[in-house]
Amino acid sequence: MATFEVKNLSLHYLTRFGAKVHAVSDVSFEMNEGEILGIAGESGCGKTTLVSGLMGLCLPPLYPTSGDVIVDGESLMGRTPAEIRENVLSRKVSMIPQGAFNALNPTRKIKDLAMDVIESHEENQSKKAMYKRIYDRFELLGMDTARVLNSFPVQLTAGERQRSVIGISTLLNPKMVIADEPTSALDVTTQKQIIGMIFDLLEKKVFSTMIFITHELPLLRHVADRICVMYAAEVVELGTAEQLVFDPRHPYTKALMSAMLSAEEGAKGRKPEAIEGAPPNLVNEIAGCRFAPRCKYAHPECKVKKMEIRIVGDRQVRCDYAE
Amino acid sequence: MFKHHPTLKFIWDRGIWYVLTFLVAITINFFLPRFGSDPIELIMSKQKGLNSEQAREKKASYMREFGLVEVLTTATTEDGGMLMAPDGSPVTFEQLKAKNLLTVNERKTFWISGVTVTDPLALKLSLLKIIANGKKINGFDPTDSSVINPETFAESIKDALTLDEIKSLAGITFKTNSKLVYSLKADELSKAFGGPVTMVNGEEANVVKQNGALKFFDNGDENVAPALIKQGTAIDSQAVNITVKEQVQYALEKTSKGVTLSPIRSPLVKQYLLYMMMTLRGDLGTSFVKYPEKVNTLVMQTLGWSIGLQLPSIVIGWFIGNLLGALAAYKRGLFDKVLFPVALFLNSFPFFAFGMILIYVFAGILPIFPSSGGYANDVVPGFTVAFILSVAYCYVLPFMSIFPIFASGQATGMRTMGIYELGTSYVKYAKTLGIKENKILMYIFRNAVLPQLTGLALMLGSMIGGALITEMIFSYPGLGMALLTATTNNDYPMIQGSSLLICITVLIANFSVDVLIGFFDPRVKAGMSGV
Numbered sequence: 001m002a003t004f005e006v007k008n009l010s011l012h013y014l015t016r017f018g019a020k021v022h023a024v025s026d027v028s029f030e031m032n033e034g035e036i037l038g039i040a041g042e043s044g045c046g047k048t049t050l051v052s053g054l055m056g057l058c059l060p061p062l063y064p065t066s067g068d069v070i071v072d073g074e075s076l077m078g079r080t081p082a083e084i085r086e087n088v089l090s091r092k093v094s095m096i097p098q099g100a101f102n103a104l105n106p107t108r109k110i111k112d113l114a115m116d117v118i119e120s121h122e123e124n125q126s127k128k129a130m131y132k133r134i135y136d137r138f139e140l141l142g143m144d145t146a147r148v149l150n151s152f153p154v155q156l157t158a159g160e161r162q163r164s165v166i167g168i169s170t171l172l173n174p175k176m177v178i179a180d181e182p183t184s185a186l187d188v189t190t191q192k193q194i195i196g197m198i199f200d201l202l203e204k205k206v207f208s209t210m211i212f213i214t215h216e217l218p219l220l221r222h223v224a225d226r227i228c229v230m231y232a233a234e235v236v237e238l239g240t241a242e243q244l245v246f247d248p249r250h251p252y253t254k255a256l257m258s259a260m261l262s263a264e265e266g267a268k269g270r271k272p273e274a275i276e277g278a279p280p281n282l283v284n285e286i287a288g289c290r291f292a293p294r295c296k297y298a299h300p301e302c303k304v305k306k307m308e309i310r311i312v313g314d315r316q317v318r319c320d321y322a323e
Numbered sequence: 324m325f326k327h328h329p330t331l332k333f334i335w336d337r338g339i340w341y342v343l344t345f346l347v348a349i350t351i352n353f354f355l356p357r358f359g360s361d362p363i364e365l366i367m368s369k370q371k372g373l374n375s376e377q378a379r380e381k382k383a384s385y386m387r388e389f390g391l392v393e394v395l396t397t398a399t400t401e402d403g404g405m406l407m408a409p410d411g412s413p414v415t416f417e418q419l420k421a422k423n424l425l426t427v428n429e430r431k432t433f434w435i436s437g438v439t440v441t442d443p444l445a446l447k448l449s450l451l452k453i454i455a456n457g458k459k460i461n462g463f464d465p466t467d468s469s470v471i472n473p474e475t476f477a478e479s480i481k482d483a484l485t486l487d488e489i490k491s492l493a494g495i496t497f498k499t500n501s502k503l504v505y506s507l508k509a510d511e512l513s514k515a516f517g518g519p520v521t522m523v524n525g526e527e528a529n530v531v532k533q534n535g536a537l538k539f540f541d542n543g544d545e546n547v548a549p550a551l552i553k554q555g556t557a558i559d560s561q562a563v564n565i566t567v568k569e570q571v572q573y574a575l576e577k578t579s580k581g582v583t584l585s586p587i588r589s590p591l592v593k594q595y596l597l598y599m600m601m602t603l604r605g606d607l608g609t610s611f612v613k614y615p616e617k618v619n620t621l622v623m624q625t626l627g628w629s630i631g632l633q634l635p636s637i638v639i640g641w642f643i644g645n646l647l648g649a650l651a652a653y654k655r656g657l658f659d660k661v662l663f664p665v666a667l668f669l670n671s672f673p674f675f676a677f678g679m680i681l682i683y684v685f686a687g688i689l690p691i692f693p694s695s696g697g698y699a700n701d702v703v704p705g706f707t708v709a710f711i712l713s714v715a716y717c718y719v720l721p722f723m724s725i726f727p728i729f730a731s732g733q734a735t736g737m738r739t740m741g742i743y744e745l746g747t748s749y750v751k752y753a754k755t756l757g758i759k760e761n762k763i764l765m766y767i768f769r770n771a772v773l774p775q776l777t778g779l780a781l782m783l784g785s786m787i788g789g790a791l792i793t794e795m796i797f798s799y800p801g802l803g804m805a806l807l808t809a810t811t812n813n814d815y816p817m818i819q820g821s822s823l824l825i826c827i828t829v830l831i832a833n834f835s836v837d838v839l840i841g842f843f844d845p846r847v848k849a850g851m852s853g854v
């Protein structure tokens with residue numbers, strides 16, 4: 001049995017004016033212990049929203065529409081927020097957020113925030129014992145631990161803040177860590193260090209299963225076992241990293257890969273190809289394939305016929321014409 | 324400066340600007356009454372029943388208090404006479420000092436101004452001893468058995484005996500003059516001034532010619548002949564006592580009514596510097612209307628009332644307002660739906676309008692509370708039960724006109740801050756970490772209340788000037804009322820003094836907030852230490 005199962009998960013935002021934004025639509029996948037899944041897709045395709053769903057933490061204005069998330073055989077949907085807080089967050093599923101600077105309370109020292117995490121999940125911990133535990137964990141992150149722990153977020157560099165966030169998020173050894181574009185705001189050197197650090201923690205068995213979200217596909221090639229590509233709230237293709245990078249089948253994945261690869265090799269003179277057009281508005285009901293308006297290979301019926309996920313070989317593709 | 328002390332450097336950097344602002348405030352304060360009609364003329368036009376000389380003196384003293392006129396420090400002899408140099412100009416104290424003519428003579432500090440005979444027999448014995456040594460003391464008859472008359476006795480020994488001999492006299496006590504008196508010698512004086520220095524004496528006013536301009540001295544009279552110091556007189560034992568006296572200088576001015584004396588105005592720069600020095604010394608000047616009361620004392624009398632009215636309104640209002648605002652942000656729902664519009668409505672209400680409505684309703688329609696004053700007219704201020712009760716009774720309406728409005732301002736501010744904090748990334752992250760609700764609430768409250776603390780400090784700073792209009796409406800005996808009275812009476816020093824005081828407290832509050840927030844808020848603190 002898979003440790004982590006997402007079954008037809010759909011989520012929507014309820015806007016002030018009563019409109020629904022269907023930010024995640026019919027997403028399904030399974031993950032086994034020790035696996036690393038990469039999720040890629042343009043900004044606004046619903047990656048961050050999906051993360052909320054995966055943690056079972058749908059806070060207004062986000063509401064679950066249908067589907068379920070099952071962690072270790074336990075369903076997350078339909079449980080009270082208090083239960084989720086106590087048993088799931090930080091313990092089973094933990095998130096490394098996008099933009100670590102804003103994620104840290106500006107008026108709280110790193111050690112105090114870390115202690116708050118422990119105190120919120122474990123009773124009767126002495127301050128000294130907690131500090132020791134936090135200190136040992138932060139040592140693994142390769143920082144000037146004592147200084148960082150006793151600093152306020154503004155006193156730290158961007159890299160140190162990101163590391164602190166990683167340290168705090170993985171403090172209680174969660175089963176599953178979801179990293180939501182953990183490096184997108186950092187410079188290349190720091191990026192590499194942070195990714196190295198995450199994998200170091202994986203190696204040191206601090207956690208074993210991970211979802212790595214990014215809009216940079218080339219990064220995923222080196223990092224992930226499998227890759228899931230999202231477009232306009234839906235999964236369009238899901239397969240091994242090799243398959244998706246070197247042999248994409250869905251027209252969107254193809255376009256994305258060629259754009260990315262050509263961008264990588266841009267120095268050699270190939271012009272990166274941008275994908276024409278814009279993704280659809282998620283408020284409206286969309287008939288037919290969501291990518292059809294931008295698809296080079298679109299057939300006339302693509303715009304009216306709803307595409308379902310199909311198994312092609314040993315991968316999933318949401319395109320009737322892919323083979 | 325302070326390169327290695329980031330905190331000190333921070334305070335210094337900020338402080339400089341506040342000091343500059345303060346100087347600008349003084350400058351504005353200085354120039355304001357100098358635009359438009361002359362405050363001195365205004366105040367003089369309100370003076371009734373003065374003859375021309377009284378009026379002139381009054382005007383001169385107003386101008387002097389205001390730092391407008393040339394004041395001369397003159398060397399004056401004990402009997403009110405003034406020294407005059409050969410060219411006819413008055414000898415100033417500074418000149419005498421500069422020319423090294425003044426000595427503090429021991430005899431002067433032991434000046435015999437009164438004698439009390441405590442033991443006539445002992446006194447007679449010691450005098451006889453001195454006479455036996457060949458001294459002559461006029462008017463002393465050892466055979467006369469009557470009691471010695473201290474008055475004439477003091478006169479008779481003053482010139483006849485040396486200081487040591489006088490000190491050796493038994494059976495009497497001397498009242499010595501402890502005032503520091505300078506003395507100078509006439510011959511040296513003449514030498515130093517290159518001609519005879521004369522003494523002008525007497526009560527009559529006098530006009531002295533000097534450099535073509537006419538200068539007037541209060542205590543001079545040319546007609547009284549140079550009296551005291553005669554050229555060539557040996558004054559070794561007869562030095563002249565000098566005291567320092569400040570006098571306004573006058574000039575003759577031709578007007579339609581004829582020739583009058585008017586004080587000579589100082590140049591503007593000098594007036595400005597004088598005003599600046601006076602203010603920096605903490606002297607706010609002298610009230611025109613309650614002359615010669617100092618503005619400092621008048622302001623102090625009103626300050627207690629202003630603070631008493633404002634401090635509780637601000638502190639209680641701050642606590643209650645923030646509590647309600649935080650609750651509204653957190654609970655939302657019905658509580659927020661009722662509180663928020665009410666708070667917004669009250670908050671957009673001007674203090675004075677609210678005050679007037681309170682007076683109209685609770686002193687007019689329903690005469691429950693008094694409409695004006697700090698206490699009832701028929702009680703005497705003091706620590707009596709009746710007085711305190713009366714103060715409390717009069718306090719209700721003014722307090723109620725400020726407190727709800729201030730509290731609602733705080734509540735709306737806190738509500739907005741709270742809602743904002745609730746939506747920040749750090750709250751979201753804390754929630755994904757599964758941190759307990761009450762801890763997250765504490766984060767929010769702490770971060771939201773920091774800016775509110777600034778508001779509190781600023782309100783405390785503007786406290787003494789904050790309820791001016793409320794005080795005027797309720798005729799509350801605070802600074803606002805004093806300012807109103809001063810304004811209607813053209814009491815410029817009082818207006819200037821009170822507004823400067825208000826300005827200073829606001830500046831101090833701002834400065835403290837600026838510095839304190841740096842210590843309380845790590846976001847600012849990091850900026851301070853340059854990380």
Ligand SMILES: Nc1ncnc2c1ncn2[C@@H]1O[C@H](COP(=O)(O)OP(=O)(O)O)[C@@H](O)[C@H]1O
Nearest residue numbers: 013021023042043044045046047048049050282
């Ligand atoms: N609070 C919200 N209310 C309404 N719509 C939202 C809200 N947050 C995000 N969305 C919408 O949901 C979609 C997915 O957003 P997000 O999950 O943040 O995308 P990604 O992380 O892939 O960039 C976007 O179209 C965005 O406009």
Ligand SMILES: [Mg+2]
Nearest residue numbers: 047048098181
């Ligand atoms: Mg995102």
